[in-house]
Amino acid sequence: MEFSINKSIEILERTPYVLIQLANNLSEDWTMNNEGGETWSVFDVIGHLIHGELTDWMPRVRTILEHGESRAFDPFDRLAQERESKGKPLPELLDEFARLRAQNLNALRAMNLQSPDFDRRGRHPALGVVTLSQLLATWAVHDLTHLHQLSRVMAYQYRDAVGPWSAYLGVLHCEGHGS
């Protein structure tokens, strides 16, 4: 499928409500445990998504529109949520994510971007030249990669409870692929 602003927004506007249905008022056994070591819990992932709304996606859209390739994006701090979310209740984080996402999509719609805009180029600090359409498609797929991760982190908590059925449950054999 080719990039479409409307089909990207379709995903982006749903994600907060998907996550609210999945995680609001869920037991902490599901939301506060991770996959061991430095991996992330459901709580950590929601904090990461909030940080992206504040510092990553729309600021990068604006950097492309204002500076093109002449200015690289600010690097994204993948550990910021440890500082910013600590001690907050998960329902509060989910509401904050929904509020920030709605604000950002309103701002995006207000830009009234048209076909030629989506080919405008920017510069990623590690990946090099990227386009506005790639940034907006990535924002949507970034939601999906974290939904993929959340389902895996939650399933992991029941990895022993399923007994021999583990062999049939693909999510228990996913190695995370860096997400």
Next chain:
Amino acid sequence: MEFSINKSIEILERTPYVLIQLANNLSEDWTMNNEGGETWSVFDVIGHLIHGELTDWMPRVRTILEHGESRAFDPFDRLAQERESKGKPLPELLDEFARLRAQNLNALRAMNLQSPDFDRRGRHPALGVVTLSQLLATWAVHDLTHLHQLSRVMAYQYRDAVGPWSAYLGVLHCEGHGS
């Protein structure tokens, strides 16, 4: 985490509403495309979940309680949704799944199962002896394995649109692990 009937039901009762938020009235580009070949679309997965509510989970609970290890479960037809869902609109399938899941959870709660019941044993046609707790944990993780799959199938439709960011998006590097 050890098996808990309440923590299993927490997942099971949320899944239909997670899927409604994710897929109801979403463009067919997201819901009707698959990952190529004989793989499943979002539409196919919802059909598979409906078939499980009708023929798999609660019938197997009853087989364990009534027959123990003396009678193997009926095998699950993994392709039934091709016949049963064909031509139905996705919102109708999502509603049907929500209705069947609610009915099944009401039936499960009405059984008022207690700790010793969860160790009762049944016989899986391929896996051999399993327990009631393993069956109920698997029902919940089966939801999560398909949520994991849905996020991957949807992300796949934008695999080219994200450009060089593909390297950072784990969901685009998941090979499915048989789910």
